Amino acid sequence: MKFSQYFRYDGEHCSEEKPQRGVLKTLYRKVKIPWVLLIIGAIFAVFNSIVILTQFENYNAIFSGALTSLDPLWQYLAASFIQYVLIFASILTDIALVTIVTGVRKKLWKKIVRLPLSDFETESPNGMLSRITSDAEYAAKPFSAVIAILQIALYILSLGAAAPKDLPQALVFLIITLILAVASIIVSVRVVAKATTLVQSRISVLTNHYSEQLANIKFVKASNAERKAIDKSNLLIETRYKAALYNAFATGLQTLANNFTYVIIYSCAFLGGIVAIAAGAINDTAPISSVYAFGMALELTLVAIMTLPSYFASTVGGSKKLATILTMPEENVSDGGAMPDQTGDIRFADATFAYEEKPVIDGVSTVIPAGKVTAIVGANGSGKSTIAKLIDRLYPLGGGSLMIGEADAKSVSLQAWRARIGVVSQSPALFAGTIRDNIRYGTDREISDSEWDAVIAASNLSSVLAAHAGGLDCVVGIDGTGLSGGEQQRVAIARAMLKDPQILILDEATANLDPKTEAEVKDGLHNLMQNRTVVEIAHSASAIKDADYVIVLDKGRIAASGTPEELQKTSLFYQKLQQKA
Ligand SMILES: Nc1ncnc2c1ncn2[C@@H]1O[C@H](COP(=O)(O)OP(=O)(O)OP(=O)(O)O)[C@@H](O)[C@H]1O
Ligand SMILES: [Mg+2]
Secondary structure, three states: OOOHHOOOOOOOEEOOOOOOOHHHHHHHHHOOOHHHHHHHHHHHHHHHHHHHHHHHHHHHHHHHHOOOOOOOHHHHHHHHHHHHHHHHHHHHHHHHHHHHHHHHHHHHHHHHHOOOHHHOOOOHHHHHHHHHHHHHHHHHHHHHHHHHHHHHHHHHHHHHHOOOOOHHHHHHHHHHHHHHHHHHHHHHHHHHHHHHHHHHHEEEEHHHHHHHHOOOOHHHHHHHOOHHHHHHHHHHHHHHHHHHHHHHHHHHHHHHHHHHHHHHHHHHHHHHHHHHHHHOOOOHHHHHHHHHHHHHHHHHHOOOHHHHHHHHHHHHHHHHHHHHHHHOOOOOOOOOEOOOOOOEEEEEEEEEEOOOOOHHHEEHHHHHHHHOOEEEEEEOOOHHHHHHHOOOOOOOOOOOEEEEEOOOOOHHHHHHHHHHHHEEEOOOOOOOOOOHHHOOOOOOOOOOOOHHHHHHHHHOOHHHHOOOOOOOOOOHHHHHHHOOOHHHHHHHHHHHHHHHHEEEEEEEEOOOOOOHHHHHHHHHHHHHOOOOEEEEEEOOHHHHOOOOOEEEEEEEEEEEEHHHHHHHOHHHHHHHHHHHH
């Protein structure tokens, strides 16, 4: 089960795989649970229920006309006041629940960021994140469910004590007809639970849609596709609207079912009372009031019980889903040996790899010589970027082996391995923040002024910094917005320079740039490539003209390899590439 499968979005629907069972305890392991607050909150909640129950006796005393003294009124007012104080005190429970959600949220992100890359293959990150932020809310629900159960237990206990003995005929009516009421409440509760799930899934679909559209808003405009974007949005909003309508009906039905029980309670008390008075069994209204008060307490209990299943359906279900994510295996970045200081050739021996079932790298054996520039060329989809990711161990090999010098990928820790490798790809990963923070991303050490100066000069960044107020401290937006493609690329080059890796992977680092910008970026790249093992993935002959060695990939296999001069003679693909230049 992959993490992303929980959030699969196909442009119309979000599917949710059924989570595995029995993992609830994982959710709270290592999360600080504010037990004291929770217990105090629970005591207050239970106390509040007691006060509510005493109120029925006060109503009873007031309504039965036995107001020879003002005591029931004072008691009613005092109880009401206490109730208000207790309701306010429920803020303690809320604080406790928010604390739990916060703890789970932290734990969840810590987990997600450590999941292997293969878990993220198919999904839009925005869609996933909207789910993650809302799903974390579920973590608190089982605790509130426990408090609700405590209250229910109390209602049930007090019901037994409060059952009126004087009007058995009314009680019989009451019990029988309440069974009907329970049935109607069950139905309404089910409908409400279904409506809630429906609304949640529709919201999820909408969020996915908007995040995708907003991320590509430039392209939407460039394609004159505003109308299409609006139509699709309208369609999804319509389905969201239908879900909301269904939800409104469901809530209405639930209100009706609840009110139905009131009608039953009143009718039974009155009917039972009328029958009893006519038969001369009673001669005042007190027993009638007590049937009424009992009915109200019974109704309170039933509603509390009946809403519990829907509570569990959405909350415990959500919690389980969270817990399942939390049990997914993490990438272990720290276990394993250190990298020897001395680097060496990168060697693949009979390496295989598949993203899903389809093999993408199919028995590759090759040597990428240390300290040289090796170009990897090949048609789209031939597996070039995949080779780059395998070198960086973003994915484990399916079979075969990978070595850097004497170091075997199987025995060196991921952290130590990746520390030796720098990547500059087609689209640099920039984050909201200053240019400085973007450049030193991934570097923990102090950087001296002279080192900054050297990096800026070598990555050809001076003109970029001059063009942006604040220079290194200029703040860029999410994904580096505010910087042009070439500027972003130079920031990425400066970042790789600070990292100073022994192995540098360039995955079409200049592919998106116009010739003038490419020339500016190339200077920086050229400086970056000095004294490293360089793996350069390229489409054009010009990009590989400086290569010492070339590997031609074809459908995940090595079609040819050798020096450019050798390939000029032997590889048809290489010859064609040269002709296009
Ligand atoms: N995340 C992924 N999940 C599933 N399949 C993938 C994934 N990434 C790539 N592939 C598939 O693996 C194959 C190799 O992809 P890769 O990105 O390595 O090709 P490439 O040689 O870099 O192509 P290009 O020149 O277009 O960049 C392709 O068939 C592609 O469809
Ligand atoms: Mg590629």
